[in-house]
Amino acid sequence: xxxxxxxxxxxxxxxxxxxxxxxxxxxxxxxPMVYYPLSVLLMAGIREIIVITAPADxxxxxxxxxxxxxxxxxxxxxxxxxxxxxxxxxxIAEDFIAGDRSCLVLGDNLFYGANFQNLLSAATAxxxxxxxxxxxxxxxxxxxxxxxxxNRNVLSIEEKPRHPKSRYAVPGLYFYDENAVxxxxxxxPSARGELEITALNELYLKEGRLHxxxxxxxxxxxxxxxxxxxxxxxxxxEAVQTRQGLYIACPxxxxxxxxxxxxxxxxxxxxxxxxxxxxxxxxxxxxMNEEEE
Numbered sequence: 001x002x003x004x005x006x007x008x009x010x011x012x013x014x015x016x017x018x019x020x021x022x023x024x025x026x027x028x029x030x031x032p033m034v035y036y037p038l039s040v041l042l043m044a045g046i047r048e049i050i051v052i053t054a055p056a057d058x059x060x061x062x063x064x065x066x067x068x069x070x071x072x073x074x075x076x077x078x079x080x081x082x083x084x085x086x087x088x089x090x091x092i093a094e095d096f097i098a099g100d101r102s103c104l105v106l107g108d109n110l111f112y113g114a115n116f117q118n119l120l121s122a123a124t125a126x127x128x129x130x131x132x133x134x135x136x137x138x139x140x141x142x143x144x145x146x147x148x149x150x151n152r153n154v155l156s157i158e159e160k161p162r163h164p165k166s167r168y169a170v171p172g173l174y175f176y177d178e179n180a181v182x183x184x185x186x187x188x189p190s191a192r193g194e195l196e197i198t199a200l201n202e203l204y205l206k207e208g209r210l211h212x213x214x215x216x217x218x219x220x221x222x223x224x225x226x227x228x229x230x231x232x233x234x235x236x237x238e239a240v241q242t243r244q245g246l247y248i249a250c251p252x253x254x255x256x257x258x259x260x261x262x263x264x265x266x267x268x269x270x271x272x273x274x275x276x277x278x279x280x281x282x283x284x285x286x287x288m289n290e291e292e293e
Contacts, residue, residue: 001124002100003041003049006089007034007061007107008080010054013225022057023224024107025064029234029241030278031249032064033224037105039249040173042071042258044103044120050096052078052089053107070269071251072260085194086172090184099178101127104197106172110233112240112248113219122213123175129209131175132157132201134168135221143169144198146212154210159198168214171221174201177209245288252282 011023018026024034034051041049049068051061058077068075078092089104090097103124123131132154134146140161147156147165156165174197183203187195204210215221222236223229237248247253256266263286273279 001044001046002093002097002102003044003046004089004093004097004102004104005034005037005041005049005051005107006080006086006104007051007053007057009083011108014227014230017227022053022060022107025057025060026230027234028110028222028224028230029237033110034061034064034107035251036110036249037107038065038071039251039254040105040109040111040120041103042073042251042254042260043117044124045258046103047073047260048076048096049073050076050078050093051107052080052092054083055079055081070261070265071255072258072265073255083194085190086197087184087187087195087200090181090200091195094181097181099181101178102176102180104174104176108224109172110222110224110249111171111173111215111219112222112236113215115216116219119213119215119219123211126175126211128177129207129211130177130180130201130204131211131213132170133173133215134166134212135171135215135219136167137169138167140164140167140169146170148212152212152214154205154212157198157201157205157210159196168212170198170201171215176204247278247281250278250281253285256285 007024011018025032053061065075076096080092132146141164144159145161145164145166146168148154184200187199190196201210222233224233241247252269255261266282270279270282
């Protein structure tokens with residue numbers, strides 16, 4: 001399975017913060033925002049990833065993530081010259097995906113929760129069709145919305161409906177089978193000139209191959225669409241990390257837990273960053289793990 005991080009877009013709702021820097025490069029508490037979606041892909045066991053961004057931001061992502069070797073993965077880069085919608089990511093990444101299954105995560109989506117790993121495992125194990133997630137919200141009309149029956153068979157998926165058929169919003173995390181690229185090629189631009197991800201999901205729904213996994217209580221999907229949302233997300237991460245002494249979205253830790261990097265590689269990164277709390281955390285991970293066992 002291949003992973004896609006879509007980190008394009010202007011982030012204009014956050015101007016002037018994002019006027020000179022890509023939104024997913026802005027820190028959420030103690031790490032760049034893009035570390036959070038990267039961690040999701042690592043948790044899903046994905047080791048081949050493409051980061052798609054605007055031409056002006058490409059070098060910044062390359063400086064931050066390099067080729068992914070520090071996480072025991074391979075990272076490639078794609079360029080979205082014009083913002084043409086989320087589904088455009090599949091056209092840009094066609095050669096990279098190369099007929100494989102894929103997981104697409106938006107560069108500004110943050111997830112955390114005890115059962116989140118199980119949801120990822122369920123989606124990863126599904127070899128046919130597409131999987132979206134449903135997250136209960138108070139204002140579903142502001143999001144893409146998925147509705148389903150008592151057996152969780154998907155009935156509809158709509159983009160910002162005036163009269164939502166459920167209270168379950170669709171976060172920016174999607175799993176697809178090997179047909180996603182060819183199906184994306186059939187999409188026509190919407191009224192706003194974009195290739196909509198909801199339109200791609202509708203194609204899967206028409207074929208009876210759209211599935212949903214529900215993010216219920218205990219899982220956080222953090223909003224970073226406004227300065228207030230970013231502040232709240234940072235405060236949430238700080239509170240959890242300070243209280244528990246365990247980090248949220250630490251890609252080196254997840255890569256180590258997954259067996260992507262060795263004890264020695266983890267220690268080397270910790271040594272490189274030992275003047276920071278982040279580095280000290282990496283250096284003490286093995287000891288903490290042994291104490292828990």
